[in-house]
Amino acid sequence: MNGSRLLLWLTPRHLRDKHGADMEALFLERLAEARERGRAAAWIAWLHAARDVATAYPSEWRRQWRQRGRVGAPAERQSPMIRSDIRYAWRALNHQRFGSAIVAVMLALGIGANVAVFTLINGLFLKPLPFPDADRLVYLNETAPRWNLETTGITYADFAQWHKAQQSFDAIATFNRRSFNVGTDNGADRMDGASVSADFARVLGIEPVIGRMFTAEEDRPRGPNLALIGTSLWRERFGGRTDVLGQTIRLNSRQFTIIGVLPLGADFPGGVRLWIPQQGDPSSVDNYSLEGAGRLKPGVTVTQAAADLLRAHQPIFETRDKERAVSPLVRGLRQHLIGDYDTIVSTLGGAVSLLLVVACANVAAMMLARALTRRREMGIRLAIGASRGRLLRQLLVENLIVSAAGGLVGLAIGNWAIRLLLQSLPDQAPQWASFALDGRMVFFTLGTCTISALLFGWAPALHAMNADLRSAVASDTAGSTPAIRGGRTLRALVTAEFALASLMFVCGGLLVRAYDRVKHVDPGFDPDGVVTFTVSLPSVTYADNKARLSFVERLETRLRELPGVASAGAISCAPISNCHWGVFYHAEGAAPRRADEPNPVVLNRIASPGYFQSMGIRLQRGRFFTGQDGREGTDQPGVMIVNETFAKTLWPDGRDPIGQRVRQGEKAPWLTVVGVVADVKHYGLERDTRPGVYVPLPRIVLSTMSFALKASGDAAALMPAIRTIVRDMDPELPIYNARTMNERLRLSLTLRAAYSWMLAVFAGIALLLALGGSSGVTSYLVSQRKRELGIRVALGARRRDISQAVLKGSIAIIGIGVAIGITGAIGAGRLLSSLLFGVPPYDALILTIAAVSLGASGFLASWLPARRASRVDPMISLRAD
């Protein structure tokens, strides 16, 4: 059944009968137009559809009551009936307090897991971004597949061209995350900010709280030094006073005039506290470092905008970029922000849905067993004139009460779990998303409760409806052995539970194994005892290479003299710290690259001789840098160290890279390779390595440099001493990004660790539920066969025969369930493959563990009731009833 049919089927009968075809067409149209606006919109459309269907019922009931009133039945009699239903249901539940509590707890586990994951889905996909008409916002960048780069960053020249020629946006703007040394009374703080182009506020649809945004006139190269500050900074530093306008703030040792305060919502994409004009130069053609955002004109789709931007980009293809290497990239803003979370959240969503089904199957089995033991009651009530509808309604009320209790506890569990999760992942939770409880979540929980009540309620209800007086009353009193009622349904439910539990078990196992595999990837360096931190030298006080070199070398020497420091070195860009500087290198004697040939970008780093030792990077061939390397001057030929991937990429014929020469462009000086070092996992353990090189420090010193220290003891304990040294050398220099390498590695894996273990926990819960279910069902089946087993014992059957007779059935059920589940898991594993880091979905170890542990625990769960059955005393069991 497809989606619109299902929706139609849920609508009230009188509407459906009359308008069915038209309603289906409208459902189809609404869902299709939402799909066009993206995945998030499609999700929301389904919620709208559900709400639409749900709103039909109150008025439908009113209508029916009115009609009934017209035929004569007094309407007042209806409502006390419902009240008596509730009272009766409550009495029935209270009668079996323990059983009802177990059922509610099972549901609470299932619903809680769903609430937790839905909170994530809600925050990431459904809650509107805090901007007006946020669905018209897009993210802009440039892409260069041939350079092996998904995004290159935007160069201002391209942006200026787009700005001039685009037709499908209300406004487009660039932004560039930067961090500043912000002067204080006694030194400086490091603060994240951004430089943005003039239309930034128009794109986001925000207005300064006080003051103004800068104008296009001021957003020109060599424009005035202006700054806007965020609300939080305004409150902290300036006490929220309006006379902040016109005051100055020192950024990187320069004075900036504050002209406005931006609202909290401007903090985009997160952590940004102040803004300065981009003041980009339209003639800057090769500095790809900006990002962009745009606001689409109403009615324009992302695809149309992308086509429009490509058209606007044409003149650049015709002049500067004849190879057509770099082209514009347009993406929905939310889609961009969600990025990697998409697969993870879908996986978790799938897992919790399965968990809920397992929980419901479990509850269904328990309720069914209970309903069957109550069939005499049902039979008698039917006999004395209760209608089937009345009984059905009473069962439904019972189920709803149970599932409402489960839902309430589940909501609490889910909220608690999500808070715990977010607390343990402070760096991984996206800053733009909010995970607070809202109406949508309450709605979702209510929906989940109702769905589960229907899911677990159908089997008992069906059997209750089949009850008739004769068999219900007779079978218990007559001396014959009754056929076991509901046996087939019960077995099917247990089979399904085991199938789903083993499917989840395998998927959870695969993810945990993938996590383990990632954890054991060789990072290419030795993280133990290494701490790194970063310093940015403002160009006012450190104007040229010489001034910067002198500072870096002095600092390096003083760090090395610290007690407990084994070695120290400087690096432009430390591993796993989210930085990248890409350039292109060309090998001497290599054939000129064809226009359509891939040209992988090379990670360029500046390193001092001490860096390799401090970071523990292994030398494969040649030598490390010495103190003399790199002193020849930037325009002279020099030396470099390359990584293995670089050597393989540039000299695929496998010749010795030592002594080979490369350069960046036609006019650049040649650099001779003196050493080859092991690949370092620069972008994280799960990411591919890019070709990379190290240029000796004295040749070029960047204004932002990091330092790596190898400590003989606890690396983190060195930080206070390091701060003292830096403050002593220059009181206006804050140090930031201070972390041990082990910390960096751990942080880079927390997200994967979190979702892998979450799935493992869900699988564990599913397994527990399945075991509880199978044990309960076996007990019930045994209790139904008590008389038969008693007769067997009386006729001389041994205990072993009895246990075997009981076990045979349940083992077959469990075996079938596990087999189905594992087959399904291999298929599901393929869907997960992007998260599995190369672990095959049919990984033998995991499949074996799953089959053995599920089989064994399933056996145990039915063995206990079987053993109890074998101890049956024929005298007692035959006398029972």
Next chain:
Amino acid sequence: MKNREYLILLALADADLHGLGIARAVQELSDGRTRLWPVALYGTLEELTGSGLIEELDDPNRRPAAQSEKKRFYRLTRAGRRALASETDRLAALVKTAKSRLKPRPGGAS
């Protein structure tokens, strides 16, 4: 009168439309802000028919079809047109009052 009832009556003011047509016209009239979903639309149409503000017509261009397949057109009744006019007057009066209240007061802020 509910917003969606008003919009539906307004959509039928100058043309007889069928359900889907009404949904599209309402979306257009409200600048894309009101998207009517099936139950809301057909439920409201039933209610409006019941209170005599609109009436059903058969598709003038097609042969009669099965009950649920039949394409139904709707037309504003005389009572419907009156209701639409009076509601419009009420809204216009309201807008007028609102505008006069929103005007900056002479003498500046207190």
